[in-house]
Every structure is written in C-alpha cells, then in structure tokens.
Amino acid sequence: MNKNIGLVLLTVLMMFPQIVETIYSPALTHIAHGFRVSPEEASQTLSLYFFAFAFGVVFWGRVCDIAGRRPAILGGLLLYSVASLIALFSRLFEVLLVARMLSAFGAAVGSVGTQTMIRDTFQGTALARVFSVMGIALAVSPGIGMLAGAALTRFWGYQGVFAGLALLAATLIGWSVIKLPETRPENVKTAPLMQTLAKMIMDRGIWRTAFLVALFNINLFSYYQLAPFHFAKSGLSPEMLGYSGLLLTLGVGIGAWVNKFMLKRNANSAYLVLLAAITSIIGSIVIAVLLMINSKSFMWPMLLIVMAYGIAIPNILASALAHYSDRLGTAGAVLGLFYYLLLACGLALAGWNQHLGIVLMCSSILALPLAFNAYFRGR
Structure with missing residues (x-):
C-alpha cells in the first residue's frame, strides 16, 4: 500500500465534484433564458445530474476494485471533459440534459475514487482526522465554484461555464x-x-447513514438549485450569488473547524451529528420566516445550515463502512448509490416546490430522529 498518497491532489479531486456543480449554479437563470425553459425545468438539471452521479459512483467503485484506483479516476475525468464539450456546443435542451448526465457520471469518480484511496491508507482515528481535514478543504469548494461560475457567466454566459469545466477536467x-x-x-x-x-440493503445502519448524508446534502445543494431564482426575483445580480458562496465557504469552514476541534478532544462522532441536526433545524426555520416576508437577507442564516453540514458529513462518512473493510470500493459505490439517489429525489422535489425555506425545514426535521437514533446506539 502506498503511504505517499499525495493528499494535495486527492483533496483537489475530492473537491472536484462539488466545485463543478457550484460553478454551474450561477448559470441556471442564463440556461433557463438561453434554452427558453422554465425555472422548474432548469432546476431539474441538478436532480438529473445526481441521478446519473449515483450510478456513476457504482460503476467507478467497481472499476476501483477491479482495475485499480488510478485508472478509475483517469477514466472518470476524461469522460467529464468530453461531456463538458458536448454541453458547450449543445443547442437543444435535451442534448444539454444528456451532456449533464454524462458529466455527472464521470464526476462521480471524484467522490468514490478518492474516498476509497483514503480508506486504503488510513484507519480509525487517523481516518476521521483525514476526513476532517477534507471537510475543511470542501469548505472552500462552494466559494471557489460560486465565484468562478458568477465570473464566467457574467463575461461569457453559460458557454463560458462549460468551457471552464472542460479545461478544469483536462x-x-x-x-x-x-x-x-x-x-x-x-x-x-x-x-x-x-x-x-x-x-x-438489509443493513439498517447503512440506510441510516445514506439518509443522513442525503438530507444534509439536500440542505446544501437546494441552495445552489433554488437560490439563483430567489436572487433574480429579489433583483440581486448573479455576482451577488457568487459572493454568497463566500458566506457558504465561511460557514462550512467554521463547521469543519469545530468538528476538528471537538474530535481532538475525543468528542463522540454521533453526538456531533446530532448537534449538526439541531443547528440545521434552527437555521432552516429562520430562513423560512425571512423568505415569507420577502427579506433579501435570507442567505445569512445559511451559515447555520452549512456549519451543520461541515460538522456532520465527515463524522457520518468516517464510520460508514467500518464493517465492509474487505470490499471498500464496492461497498463505497453501493453506499454512494443509495445516498445520491436519495439526494436526487430530494432535489427533484425541491425543484418542483421552488421554496427554499420549506425544503430546508423538511430535510432538517427528517435528519433529527436519525441523528438521535445514531447517538443513542453509540452510547
């Protein structure tokens, strides 16, 4: 086993799926206008993205075990680059949807491939700490993606976004x-x-993990899915949406730092997930109230939502496959299939609902009993 794993490169590869999705977010209103589709239809590109992402996780997870981690990652990146070029030159919305699904299938390797390589190399407390460091790196991802996407959209429209994505993959x-x-x-x-x-499928602990990961991700990605249209209705520019990514970066960063700080003091992971669920509920209630009164400051309580994400996700993932150490690539792929399909379904409902506050409240409330169950089982 190669201990000189190259954590800098792996960190960038793990950030890759989140960066490429948040780059896309500021372009949603441009896509709706350019392809003459409704906000609901444009929003569904995100749910379809995660449906394809889910099956990509299974495919690349199998490739990781059969052919190796390195060939899987190279193959996924190549597919993403080609799919981004197809999206760049598409003129029909249906072609764009297919290209987005192909790109999602390729990007999935950044999730399962890098997690598998990390689990190959680290175990136990060391693994939890590495995931905590990865959480800090992931905190930067929304800011990078939102700002880059806003800049590319401003100067070159959604075509600039797809060109930038192809260049990044290359x-x-x-x-x-x-x-x-x-x-x-x-x-x-x-x-x-x-x-x-x-x-x-018969493992209740795996399903609890899958639902928790999906629900915390719905909280994060529903903002990228719905916020562009809330900003447009409020008369706020795409640049402001990009700057809001800095706020999300700050929140996830604070959450990841709190998580790392608590882990160093031997805090229980299940307790931290429960704390994150409670924090998320508080933030979602505030956001729902602010949107009801048409306040433009609804993005500020997102700090609590993304702080909860930064605390919860590393702790959920670090212990997720403790009983599947003999088949990490395949088990990681199946787990990814479960939670990305759940995420895709949640985002499909969010795109249909088009109300950020309601989506955040529902997913946060659903996460709470699961977090309680994990906490009391771990005591």
Whole structure:
C-alpha cells in the first residue's frame, strides 16, 4: 500500500465534484433564458445530474476494485471533459440534459475514487482526522465554484461555464497522470456487486447513514438549485450569488473547524451529528420566516445550515463502512448509490416546490430522529 498518497491532489479531486456543480449554479437563470425553459425545468438539471452521479459512483467503485484506483479516476475525468464539450456546443435542451448526465457520471469518480484511496491508507482515528481535514478543504469548494461560475457567466454566459469545466477536467487529468499513485492493496477482494448490494440493503445502519448524508446534502445543494431564482426575483445580480458562496465557504469552514476541534478532544462522532441536526433545524426555520416576508437577507442564516453540514458529513462518512473493510470500493459505490439517489429525489422535489425555506425545514426535521437514533446506539 502506498503511504505517499499525495493528499494535495486527492483533496483537489475530492473537491472536484462539488466545485463543478457550484460553478454551474450561477448559470441556471442564463440556461433557463438561453434554452427558453422554465425555472422548474432548469432546476431539474441538478436532480438529473445526481441521478446519473449515483450510478456513476457504482460503476467507478467497481472499476476501483477491479482495475485499480488510478485508472478509475483517469477514466472518470476524461469522460467529464468530453461531456463538458458536448454541453458547450449543445443547442437543444435535451442534448444539454444528456451532456449533464454524462458529466455527472464521470464526476462521480471524484467522490468514490478518492474516498476509497483514503480508506486504503488510513484507519480509525487517523481516518476521521483525514476526513476532517477534507471537510475543511470542501469548505472552500462552494466559494471557489460560486465565484468562478458568477465570473464566467457574467463575461461569457453559460458557454463560458462549460468551457471552464472542460479545461478544469483536462488540467486534473494531466496532474493525475503525473502524480497520482495506485493505492489498491494487492490482496483486495473484488466482492460480487449483487452480494454486496443485498447485504447492504438489509443493513439498517447503512440506510441510516445514506439518509443522513442525503438530507444534509439536500440542505446544501437546494441552495445552489433554488437560490439563483430567489436572487433574480429579489433583483440581486448573479455576482451577488457568487459572493454568497463566500458566506457558504465561511460557514462550512467554521463547521469543519469545530468538528476538528471537538474530535481532538475525543468528542463522540454521533453526538456531533446530532448537534449538526439541531443547528440545521434552527437555521432552516429562520430562513423560512425571512423568505415569507420577502427579506433579501435570507442567505445569512445559511451559515447555520452549512456549519451543520461541515460538522456532520465527515463524522457520518468516517464510520460508514467500518464493517465492509474487505470490499471498500464496492461497498463505497453501493453506499454512494443509495445516498445520491436519495439526494436526487430530494432535489427533484425541491425543484418542483421552488421554496427554499420549506425544503430546508423538511430535510432538517427528517435528519433529527436519525441523528438521535445514531447517538443513542453509540452510547
């Protein structure tokens, strides 16, 4: 096993799926106008993205176990680059949807591939701390994506966004070819997919994990999905939407720092997830009230929402596959399938509802009993 794993490159690769999605967010209103579709239809591109992402996680997870971690990551990045070029030159909304789904399928390798490589190399407390550091890095992702997307949209419209995405993927391909090691253990067990799927379907702990990950991600991505249209209705510019990404960066960063601080003092992971769920409910209630009175300051309580995300996600993921150490790639793929399908369904409902406050309240309230259950089981 290669201990010189190259955490800088892996960190960028783990950030990649989130960055490329948040770059896309400021372009949603331009896409709705350019392709002459409704906000509801434009919003659904995000839910379709995650449906394809879910199946990409399964595919690349299997490739990780069968062919190796490095070939999987290179293949996913190449597919993403090609799909971004298709989106760049598309003239029909249906072609754009297909291109977005292909790009999501490729981007999924940034999630399952990097998590598998990290789990190859670290275990126990060290693994939790690495995921905590990754959480801090992920905190930067929304700010980078939103600001870059706003700038590209301002100067070149949604075409500039897709050109930038293709260039980013090509850059990561070159970097990975030169620097990315192979961490696949020599004695790795390529577990049968259907056997692993059947085992995990019957695992209540896996479903609790999948729902928690999905619900906290719905809170985050529903903002990227719905906020552009709330900003437009309030007369706020796409640049302001981009700057709001800095606020999200601050919030996730604070949450990740709090998480790291508490872990160093041996705080219980389940307790931190419960704390995050309560924090998320408080933030969602405030946002719902502000949107009801048409206040333009609704983005400020998002600090609480994204702080909760920064605290919860590293703790949920770090212990998610403790009982599947003999099949990490395949198990990680199946887990990803579960929570990304749940996320896609949640975002489809959010796109239909078009009310950010209601979406945040529902997902936060649903997360609370799951967090309580995990906490009391871990005591």
